[in-house]
Amino acid sequence: xCYSRNQRKLNGEVALHHPGIENLDAPIVWAFPGIRxxxxxxxxxxxxxxxxxxxxxxxxxxxxxxGRDNLAPxx
Numbered sequence: 001x002c003y004s005r006n007q008r009k010l011n012g013e014v015a016l017h018h019p020g021i022e023n024l025d026a027p028i029v030w031a032f033p034g035i036r037x038x039x040x041x042x043x044x045x046x047x048x049x050x051x052x053x054x055x056x057x058x059x060x061x062x063x064x065x066x067g068r069d070n071l072a073p074x075x
């Protein structure tokens with residue numbers, strides 16, 4: 001984690017791909033989070049909103065968000 005004060009929030013477009021050659025046909029999970037980027041070291045962080053997170057969890061048969069609010073707001 002970076003603690004620099006030289007960070008900016010950018011809009012992001014992220015295509016999440018499941019790892020492994022066996023998952024080449026798995027659907028891409030699209031997310032459009034705010035991304036906080038350190039302009040000193042390049043460290044970046046973002047949080048997935050409910051829908052993309054649910055899609056990733058469903059792929060792994062672990063949809064623990066049913067009926068819950070966001071775990072963390074997107075940056």
